[in-house]
Amino acid sequence: MGPRTEYWAALAVLGLNTMPRSRRDLARLVARCHPASQPWSAEQTAAYRQLWEELEMSGDSDATLAA
Known part of the structure; x- marks a missing residue:
């Protein structure tokens, strides 16, 4: 399973499209x-x-939410 497939699968698990x-x-x-x-x-x-x-890897600007 490639990264793209995993990405879409993760979205689906959470009910997002x-x-x-x-x-x-x-x-x-x-x-x-x-x-x-x-x-x-x-x-x-x-x-x-x-x-x-x-x-996070894509450079999300919500730095205050980083753990």
Whole structure:
């Protein structure tokens, strides 16, 4: 499975169909679809982490959100 396939798969797991512009947008969009009261699966957590890292490597300007 190539990186492009993994990218689209991660978006699908989180119920997204386009890549957010920033980590802040990613967090906001995911919060709409996944209530904080519901536990995440390991697959959802891995997908979120993958997209977060993709945004970080692409030069996301939300530096204040970096862990």
